[in-house]
Amino acid sequence: GESVGLHLPTLSVQEGDNSIINCAYSNSASDYFIWYKQESGKGPQFIIDIRSNMDKRQGQRVTVLLNKTVKHLSLQIAATQPGDSAVYFCAERNAGGTSYGKLTFGQGTILTVHP
């Protein structure tokens, strides 16, 4: 669910390291998940998505893992670069009922990459 009242957790890494950002989602009826990157003062930008019939999807330097059993989503960034510094959010899409199509964001994580 939403944890919008909390300060965001932070993750600090060195340039070149791999980063793993985690997200717990709330709705077992969600069937589509997205990772977004938000830079300061801008709207979130799409990074990668995954459907609930998959457990892993890879993009360019990024991998998303989905564990439906424990309702957990992770984003792995390989060879992290200073330009990856941003806030990262996961989002889930509600698949049924009166809330069909509703997109809800999880708690974000502030990623800081040190040169």
Place this chain on the structure above:
Amino acid sequence: SQTIHQWPATLVQPVGSPLSLECTVEGTSNPNLYWYRQAAGRGLQLLFYSVGIGQISSEVPQNLSASRPQDRQFILSSKKLLLSDSGFYLCAWSGQVNTEAFFGQGTRLTVV
């Protein structure tokens, strides 16, 4: 291609004044539309979402309202702003099935 426009980019309003933020989408039809608010250093809070004209779901009790007078127009309003309404407001759209949401550039609202 699809685009989303949100304005204004920044806004400073006195307490008790009205508010109207507008968001329009081009290049698609029958989108899902969303208004989010983000306090500084915090997460995204879903305020309203709409699956069609005149269909608005409110997610949290608040001083704001939303309307969708046309298929691709989503308006966020308030009759009297409170200090606590300050924040970064984001409009977004998505397709009706499993597609990502696309965000506008946001409006930084400061209530003084």
